[in-house]
Amino acid sequence: MIDKKYKMKFTDATLQDSVAYTLVSRFNIEPSILRAEIEGSGGILILKMKGEDSKVNEAIDFFAEQGIETTELGDHILRDDVKCYDCGSCVSVCPTRSLYHDPVTFEVELKIQTCVACGACISACPTNAIKLTL
Amino acid sequence: MGYSESRDIVAKTYEEINEKISKGKAVVYTAEEIIDLVKEKGAEQVAEEVDVITTGTFGAMCSSGAFLNFGHSDPPIRMANIRLNDVEAYGGLAAVDTYIASTSKSDDPDGYGGGHVIEDLIAGKKIHLHAWGPGTDCYVRKDINTYITLDDLNEAYMYNPRNVYQNYNVATNCSDRTLYTYMGKLLPRMKNATFSSAGQLSPLMNDPHLDTIGMGTHIFLGGGEGYVTWQGTQFNTQVAEKNGVPISGARTLALIGDLKQMDKDFVRGLNVHGYGTSIALGVGIPIPVLNVDVVKRASISDEDIYANLIDYSVTSKSRPVLAQYNYAQLRSGTIEYEGRKIRTSSLSSYAGARKVAGKLKDWIEKGEFLLTEPVKKLPEKSFVKGLAVKE
Known part of the structure; x- marks a missing residue:
């Protein structure tokens, strides 16, 4: 069973494809769309896929053939621990609570697994300590 | 929290405390640690046992x-x-x-x-x-x-005309667009609220009427040593209080410190999006345990320190107060306003404030940092005037 986040990259030619429907009906994968950024020339979709390992891999290959590039999200958000001084300006703007104060140390922690790369924290950080690498 | 004034029972003098510090025998607690100690032993016993209480804050201080x-x-x-x-x-x-x-x-x-x-x-x-x-x-x-x-x-x-604001607002945004303010990024429709005091660790919360802090007080500034030089600009004693502590911005301090002694761990250049640049500084002030009242004041906890929730989408100077919260509520990450939950976060680093108070404690315990008695008290009455636009 795979339960991971991916980035799908669309071109203007693949923009109309119904990814979520295909994932469910053809591969029995449960998709959760976390973020979509679509313009006329293409865009990106951040989604979580939950399903059998083989089905997820098949789906990725299937979309590759359609011209939709799928990559697993890894270190899509980077925090410079030297610049960060744990002020917490990013904490209340993070919609997924991936940036949070440790209740004991009050240091700001980053949970990369739940981050949907929305970028709300970037403009909240006064030391420019956070970067998105998407 | 009521204060029974017992100034006649002087437990210690500056000289006695400094003598203990010099011998490496001073008993030092941070303003956070002292809270539980007072709960456990009572203020009288703590006043006997403890010599110095260290405070700390680490946040944006533009007037620097x-x-x-x-x-x-x-x-x-x-x-x-x-x-x-x-x-x-x-x-x-x-x-x-x-x-x-x-x-x-x-x-x-x-x-x-x-x-x-x-x-x-x-x-x-x-x-x-x-x-x-x-x-x-x-x-x-x-x-x-x-x-x-x-x-x-x-x-x-460093010479800073206004630092360590005694309390400050809690900022929120009732409008429909995101605001970028000196209080940070405020999401529309009260989705978040920001605050900026170290609360129970903050220097001026622990000596709210400046009984021990005054001109000439030896302090920790940016990782080096410094002094209080004057009242800070916009020094205001005419602010409503709750539990003996002002509920909004009140007193401030002008500080001086040697840049050559400073440590970059306690100094940060800031770029506050949509506002401009600033600096975050770690400031720590030692409070000498001269008597029981000093201990009672310094043992105040986040639960007893309140601040006003203000709508920063109102652009005029006098903004209405929406509600009042204590720092324990603010620091919990969520407050409630008219049935809705608002996420909160701090703009000053509480982890950093702890490091400052801890480092100052360390210096004093090692006998490296002596206390000074103020050479002049800061004003007991002072209020802030506005600026009239004249023809």
């Missing part, structure tokens, strides 16, 4: 900057127009003196300002100095283009 003296070049110049890493520094002092202010900003799109210059100086980095002068009979040079480091400077000291 540093005086620098570059030394004279050959031939010399009277610098009238000065840039440090493209940030404008004040050119109205004597020939090679300047003041670099935290909110002075270069054209760098990433937001580089005076606070960053100060941070880079402390980090030992090379700073580009570019200056122009009128060229006079005594200062013939008209421009200079060189690099300096902190070691090259004759004197470098």
Whole structure:
């Protein structure tokens, strides 16, 4: 069973494809769309896929053939621990609570697994300590 | 929390405390640690046992900057127009003196300002100095283009007209668009709220009427030693109180400190999106345990310190107070307002405030830092005037 986040990259030619429907009906994968950024020339979709390992891999290959590039999200958000001084300006703007104060140390922690790369924290950080690498 | 005034029972003097510090025998607690100790043993016993309580804060303090003296070049110049890493520094002092202010900003799109210059100086980095002068009979040079480091400077000291605000607002945004303010990023329709005090660790919360802190108080500033030099600008004693502590911005301090002693771990240049540049500083003030009242005041906890929730989408100076919360609620991450939950976060670093109070405690325990008795009390009555726009 795979339960991971991916980035799908669309071109203007693949923009109309119904990814979520295909994932469910053809591969029995449960998709959760976390973020979509679509313009006329293409865009990106951040989604979580939950399903059998083989089905997820098949789906990725299937979309590759359609011209939709799928990559697993890894270190899509980077925090410079030297610049960060744990002020917490990013904490209340993070919609997924991936940036949070440790209740004991009050240091700001980053949970990369739940981050949907929305970028709300970037403009909240006064030391420019956070970067998105998407 | 009621204060029974018992000033006649003086437990200790500055001299006695300093003698213990010098011998490495002083008992020191932080303003956070003292809370539980007082709950456990009572203020009277704590006043007997403890000599010093250290406070700390680490947050944005815009009204900060540093005086620098570059030394004279050959031939010399009277610098009238000065840039440090493209940030404008004040050119109205004597020939090679300047003041670099935290909110002075270069054209760098990433937001580089005076606070960053100060941070880079402390980090030992090379700073580009570019200056122009009128060229006079005594200062013939008209421009200079060189690099300096902190070691090259004759004197470098921070002088901050307003630091360590005693309490401050909690900011939220009732409008439909995101606001970028000095209180940080405020999401529309009250989705979040920000606050900026270290609460129970904050220096002026622990000595709310400045019974022990005054002009000449020896302090921790940016990782080095400094002093309280005057009341800070916008010093206000006329603020409503709850549990003996003001519920909004009240007293402030003007501070001085040696830049050459500072540590970059306690100094950060800031780029507050949509507002401008600033500086975050770690400031710690020791409170001498002279009597029981000192302990009672310093044992105040976040539950007893309140602040006002203010709508920052109102652009006029007098904004209505929406509600009041204590710092335990604010620090929990969520407050409730008219049935809805608002997420909260701090703009000053509580983890950093702990480090400051801890480091100051360490210095005092090791006998490296002595306390000073104020040479002058700061005003007991003072209020803030506005600025009238006159024809």
